[in-house]
Amino acid sequence: MQKYIIHPDTHAKLISSTKDFFHFEDGSELPVFNGIPVLFGSESMFCYEDICKAKVTTQNGAHLDTSNLKNYIRRKMLPALCADFNMDQRYAELAKRLAKGSKVLIVGVGEKATYYKNIFSDCEVITTDVHATFKPDYIFDGHYVPFENTCFDLVLAAQVIEHTLNPWLFCEELQRVTKINGFLQIEAPQSFPYHAEPYDFFRFTFTGMRSLFRECAVVTTEITEGNAANVAVTVSNFFINTSSTRWVRSAWLLVTRLTLGWMKYLDRPKVSLTRRSVSMPKGYAFTFQKDSQPRSSKDLLTEFYQLKK
Secondary structure (H helix, E strand, O other), X not given: OHHXXXXXXXXXXXXXXXXXXXXXXXXXXXXXXXXXXXXXXXXXXOOHHHHHOXXXXXXXXXXXXXXXXXXXXXXXXXXXXXXXXXXXXXXXXXXXXXXXXXXXXXXXXXXXXXXXXXHOOOOEEEEEEOOOOOOOOEEOOOOOOOEOOOOEEEEEEEXXXXXXXXXXXXXXXXXXXXXXXXXXXXXXXXXXXXXOOOOOOOOOOHXXXXXXXXXXXXXXXXXXXXXXXXXXXXXXXXXXXXXXXXXXXXXXXXXXXXXXXXXXXXXXXOOOOEOOOOOOOOEEEEEEEEOOOOXXXXXXXXXXXXXEO
């Protein structure tokens, strides 16, 4: 994909690279860190120094370390309060829409690079993030995507958009780099506690999410975790935050996981979209297809008015 790379500020094309720098046609250069190009623009809230110092920003890899007893209990023994039961099927169906050799951009890949590369095994998958914690292919800020226009068949950003300071710009960038008739898979919470602070900025309703993708038609919309998961997470968070004492918080985590973990199964039957079901789910998954057709603000509300009451 290097032939499609541009400077995030000037959009100058990449002309050459070394183990230390990417060089652009306007004479500028951007650094490479441990083999990973770091393509931050001058306006980004992130910087190369953060990468060098392994500054924790949107994700801390320490929570995956199950050699830590607390993490082991939390991740291996306690039931989760929510689950996206249809994720594997949703991505498998999306993969079927793509021709062999399609170019797929994963924005905010986190620790799931292997998962995505297996799901989209017939495609060229490019993984990206704003940190080097899990060794993505590229590091960049999604507000300034360093790729040319219309070069990806699919752009996927799951649980990322809420961490963008300017989601309007972020969504414009994702649409810019998607091919005409290409797909965008966007997933985000409507309700979830503040997390990855301070890099947590927005929540999105059904119509709010739709309004951000004016150049796209909606292919499918799905509630990923429903009302029951939302209730379980909210109640658990309430009790945990009644105290700042670590052992009290841990005790409430244990109690609420054990007593409320079953609630997510109330969401397991795939929920049809109605004006009631979209009122308070935990999150959504939207599959968009870019058609570059002009849409008015009134047009963007059409999908809501088509929902049953």
